[in-house]
Amino acid sequence: MRQAADPLRPRVVVVGGGIAGLATAYMIRTLAHERNADPVITILESKSTTGGATRTDHADGFTCEWGPNGFLDNEPATLEIVKRLGLESRLVKASSHASKRFIYHHGHMREVPLSPRAFLTSDILPAGAKFRIALELAVPAKRNGEDETVYDFARRRLGDSFAQYMIDPMVSGIFAGNAKELSLRAVFPKMVEMETEHGGLFRAMIAKIREAKRTGKVSGGPGGAAATLTTFVNGMGELTETLTNELAGNIITNADVQSVKLHGEMYEVATNDAVFSADAVVLACPSYVAADIISEISYNAAECLRAIPFAPVDVVAHGHRIEDVGHPLDVFGFLIPRGEDYRALGSLWCDAIFPNQTPDGTHMLRTMIGGAHDPQIVNLSDNEVEQLATSEHRRLFDVRREPVFKKLIRHPKGIAQYTRGHLERVAELDFLERQLPGLIFTGASYRGVSVNGCMKDAIRVANTLLNQWRLN
Numbered sequence: 453m454r455q456a457a458d459p460l461r462p463r464v465v466v467v468g469g470g471i472a473g474l475a476t477a478y479m480i481r482t483l484a485h486e487r488n489a490d491p492v493i494t495i496l497e498s499k500s501t502t503g504g505a506t507r508t509d510h511a512d513g514f515t516c517e518w519g520p521n522g523f524l525d526n527e528p529a530t531l532e533i534v535k536r537l538g539l540e541s542r543l544v545k546a547s548s549h550a551s552k553r554f555i556y557h558h559g560h561m562r563e564v565p566l567s568p569r570a571f572l573t574s575d576i577l578p579a580g581a582k583f584r585i586a587l588e589l590a591v592p593a594k595r596n597g598e599d600e601t602v603y604d605f606a607r608r609r610l611g612d613s614f615a616q617y618m619i620d621p622m623v624s625g626i627f628a629g630n631a632k633e634l635s636l637r638a639v640f641p642k643m644v645e646m647e648t649e650h651g652g653l654f655r656a657m658i659a660k661i662r663e664a665k666r667t668g669k670v671s672g673g674p675g676g677a678a679a680t681l682t683t684f685v686n687g688m689g690e691l692t693e694t695l696t697n698e699l700a701g702n703i704i705t706n707a708d709v710q711s712v713k714l715h716g717e718m719y720e721v722a723t724n725d726a727v728f729s730a731d732a733v734v735l736a737c738p739s740y741v742a743a744d745i746i747s748e749i750s751y752n753a754a755e756c757l758r759a760i761p762f763a764p765v766d767v768v769a770h771g772h773r774i775e776d777v778g779h780p781l782d783v784f785g786f787l788i789p790r791g792e793d794y795r796a797l798g799s800l801w802c803d804a805i806f807p808n809q810t811p812d813g814t815h816m817l818r819t820m821i822g823g824a825h826d827p828q829i830v831n832l833s834d835n836e837v838e839q840l841a842t843s844e845h846r847r848l849f850d851v852r853r854e855p856v857f858k859k860l861i862r863h864p865k866g867i868a869q870y871t872r873g874h875l876e877r878v879a880e881l882d883f884l885e886r887q888l889p890g891l892i893f894t895g896a897s898y899r900g901v902s903v904n905g906c907m908k909d910a911i912r913v914a915n916t917l918l919n920q921w922r923l924n
């Protein structure tokens with residue numbers, strides 16, 4: 453076991469100052485202090501600012517998110533970090549008026565039913581498709597451990613129409629992904645559990661309701677506790693800004709890390725213009741960057757890191773005067789399945805979700821374009837993406853005038869895609885982490901693409917290092 457030179461003052465380098473790197477550094481420091489240790493932490497960030505994709509702009513009264521516009525409030529790790537940072541009073545929950553969601557299907561916006569009764573009476577799917585869904589109860593469980601795609605699982609259990617018109621757009625909306633490529637085990641492990649433990653999705657839901665009646669404890673949806681989209685008064689950037697202020701003395705910006713090498717018992721981290729010696733290195737940069745950085749340490753791990761694909765996502769935010777939009781933008785948002793006559797993946801109606809994010813008398817649409825279904829989006833110029841969004845907004849929402857506020861944010865490598873084989877790739881990284889204590893991978897590329905995934909993993913990484921330093 454590699455030991456820190458001074459177990460009470462281990463030297464740690466964190467590569468990447470996005471939300472994952474910042475939260476991990478903060479938790480290493482916080483938990484170490486609770487054990488009377490004082491690690492020397494350096495966060496190396498290649499850009500001139502920290503935060504990565506978790507960043508908020510404010511202009512003309514509009515709050516505009518670069519990446520995440522919130523997190524679900526059912527992850528204890530996120531709530532713990534928020535509490536430790538003293539940010540609980542700054543939390544803002546999505547308006548309960550914005551609970552309706554729509555799917556654009558065959559030329560119409562159709563409301564997504566939120567209860568079985570609403571589903572039976574809704575026009576979202578034809579009667580035959582609804583009947584096929586009811587047959588889920590009779591579909592035998594598959595327990596062979598095969599790494600099935602999300603689409604194959606949905607088609608097998610719930611039928612073609614459900615997979616195509618409900619699941620695929622949902623996967624586009626959450627992961628900018630293609631349901632035909634993503635691994636069910638990696639992105640929806642709870643679904644696998646529902647099938648293997650209870651024999652199917654409806655059976656699992658019935659078991660859950662029975663359990664709730666027996667214990668008197670009411671829990672949320674089938675996948676876990678009910679959750680509400682939540683942000684901060686000043687948007688998600690408030691979280692990364694607070695972490696940045698907390699860690700101010702530990703951050704070096706414009707430090708583009710090129711390599712990590714072993715040097716005796718220590719790691720050597722080389723940037724464009726300096727070398728840092730460390731007992732532990734946390735790689736909190738995207739996996740394709742980590743691949744090059746560790747290529748001299750492990751060829752196998754570097755290949756696994758390179759095999760994690762990313763989907764591009766463009767975010768187009770348009771603020772409009774209410775009178776310039778014909779459609780009432782008073783719901784959460786909507787998704788568009790592939791095969792309809794639109795390139796947008798869907799839009800969020802920001803003023804309905806978080807009313808404090810737009811000036812009075814305005815709407816703000818936040819539309820996502822690209823994703824794994826449309827990687828060619830990166831070939832369009834900024835102007836072309838703007839024009840595409842403007843023309844689709846016009847057709848979808850009867851927008852009659854130019855926006856009063858515009859912002860385009862492009863993420864050519866936006867969201868990591870946990871395709872089939874993802875868990876095996878992460879297992880290879882776990883193997884390297886065990887072989888080389890002190891070297892750890894974290895962030896949205898591995899164990900959860902969401903902010904919650906990053907926060908949960910930040911605590912895992914901090915505890916792993918503390919264990920290695922025998923500080924538990």
Ligand SMILES: Cc1cc2nc3c(=O)[nH]c(=O)nc-3n(C[C@H](O)[C@H](O)[C@H](O)COP(=O)(O)OP(=O)(O)OC[C@H]3O[C@@H](n4cnc5c(N)ncnc54)[C@H](O)[C@@H]3O)c2cc1C
Pocket residue numbers: 467468469470471472473496497498499502503504505506518519520521522523524707708709710736737738741765767863866867894895896897900901902903904906
């Ligand atoms: C459009 C969009 C919408 C999203 N919406 C949501 C949402 O609503 N809810 C949600 O929970 N999640 C959402 N996500 C996912 C969320 O953004 C991620 O979970 C989170 O931002 C990942 O943080 P990270 O720190 O892992 O990566 P990043 O934010 O990418 O940070 C990585 C950091 O590493 C730095 N870096 C890269 N290379 C180097 C190097 N060589 N040396 C030093 N530093 C380097 C980068 O500059 C960057 O600052 C969304 C993502 C996108 C793109």
